[in-house]
Amino acid sequence: xxxxxxxxxxxxxxxxxxxxxxxxxxxxxxxxxxxxxxxxxxxxxxxxxxxxxxxxxxxxxxxxxxxxxxxxxxxxxxxxxxxxxxxxxxxxxxxxxxxxxxxxxxxxxxxxxxxxxxxxxxxxxxxxxxxxxxxxxxxxxxxxxxxxxxxxxxxxxxxxxxxx
Numbered sequence: 001x002x003x004x005x006x007x008x009x010x011x012x013x014x015x016x017x018x019x020x021x022x023x024x025x026x027x028x029x030x031x032x033x034x035x036x037x038x039x040x041x042x043x044x045x046x047x048x049x050x051x052x053x054x055x056x057x058x059x060x061x062x063x064x065x066x067x068x069x070x071x072x073x074x075x076x077x078x079x080x081x082x083x084x085x086x087x088x089x090x091x092x093x094x095x096x097x098x099x100x101x102x103x104x105x106x107x108x109x110x111x112x113x114x115x116x117x118x119x120x121x122x123x124x125x126x127x128x129x130x131x132x133x134x135x136x137x138x139x140x141x142x143x144x145x146x147x148x149x150x151x152x153x154x155x156x157x158x159x160x161x162x163x164x
Contacts, residue, residue, distance in 0.1 A: 002070065002157070002158050002159060002160040003157060003158070003159045003160065004159065004160050004161075004162060005071070005095075005106075005107050005108065005109050005159050005160070005161045005162075006109070006161075006162065006163070006164045007067070007093065007109045007110070007111050007161060007162065007163050007164065008108060008109065008110050008111070009110070009111060009113075010094065010110040010111060010112045010113065010116060010118070012026075014108075014110065015094075015096075015110060015118065017098065018096040018098075018108075018118075018120060018121060018124050018126070019044070019045075019081065019096075019118055019119045019120045019121035019124060020043065020044045020045065020118070020119045020121075021116060021117075021118055022043050022044060022083060022085050022116065022117035022118060022119055023043075023113075023115065023116045023117070024040045024115070027040040027041070027043055028040070028041050028042065029041060043119075044081070044083055044119035044141075045081065045119065045121070046080075046081055046083065046119070046141060047080050047081040047121065047122040047143075048079070048080045048081075048143040048145070049078075049079045049080060049122065049143070049147075050079055050143075050145055050146055050147045051146070052145045052146040053079065053080065053143055053144070053145035053146070053147075054143070054144050054145050055141060055142075055143065055144075056140075056141070056142050056143065056144040057139065057140070057141055058139075058140045058141075058142070059087070059137050059138065059139060059140065060084075060129055060137070060138045060140050061135060061136070061137050061138075062092070062129045062130070062131035062135065062136050062137075062138060063131065063135055064131045064132055064133060064134055064135060064136070065093070065130050065131065065132060066132075067093075067132070067161065067162055067163055068160050068161060068162035068163075069093070069130070069160070069161045069162075070158050070159070070160055070161075071095060071107060071109075071127060071155070071158055071159040071160070071161055072154060072155060072158045073127075073128075073152055073153065073154045073155070074095070074097055074104050074107065074125045074126055074127055074152070074153050074155075075125070075126065075127075075128070075150060075151060075152045075153070076099075076104075076123055076124055076125045076126065076150075076151050076153075077120075077122065077123070077142065077143065077149045077150060077151075078122065078123045078148075078149060078151060079122065079143055079145075079147050079148075079149040080122055080142055080143025080149060081119055081120060081121055081122045081141075081142065081143070082119070082120045082126075082140065082141070082142040082143075083117065083118065083119040083120070083139075083140065083141040083142070084117050084118055084119075084120075084129060084138045084139075084140055085117035085138060085139045085140075085141075086112070086115070086116075086117060086136055086137075086138050086139075087136070087137040087138060087139055088134075088136045088137065089114040089115060090114070090131070090132060090133045090134055090136055091111050091112050091113065091114065091132055091133070092111075092112050092129075092130055092131050092132055092136065092138075093109055093110070093111060093112075093127070093130035093132060093161070094109070094110045094111075094112065094118050094120075094126070094127070094130070095107050095108070095109045095110075095126060095127030095130065095161065096108055096110070096120065096124055096125065096126045096127070097124075097125035097126070098125075099123065099124070099125060103153065104125035104153050104155075105125075107125075107127070107159055107161075109127075109161045111163075117138075117139075119141075125153065
């Protein structure tokens with residue numbers, strides 16, 4: 001038996017309990033480099049905990065998933081946030097769960113718009129990187145260093161994620 005989660009549009013307000021939406025729309029910005037570059041400033045709260053922690057910048061290449069999607073497992077990073085910014089214009093799926101006494105609650109699934117990314121807050125349960133239409137590269141900012149920064153949870157009963 002599977003439980004169903006309907007995909008929602010990604011908005012700042014809907015995603016706020018789980019982190020920040022990365023978009024230039026409505027962001028504080030100003031010109032730099034003699035007016036040749038527009039800087040969209042301070043888009044997310046990058047969190048890295050621990051004495052020997054450092055910020056990592058990586059590129060992840062995600063293989064596409066098809067919807068409907070079976071969600072069996074989520075993970076979280078207790079020591080740092082994790083940002084995903086697509087280096088393409090295809091939408092991707094972001095699945096997150098509220099924390100309920102150290103366990104993931106009912107998942108929510110969000111569909112991004114072109115050019116939109118997310119910063120998943122520290123200790124937030126989330127699904128894996130879920131490219132949709134095509135293989136896609138993502139700029140990822142997260143934490144490196146000492147400490148265990150990955151917890152996984154396998155659901156007793158999976159969820160099915162589908163578009164309404």
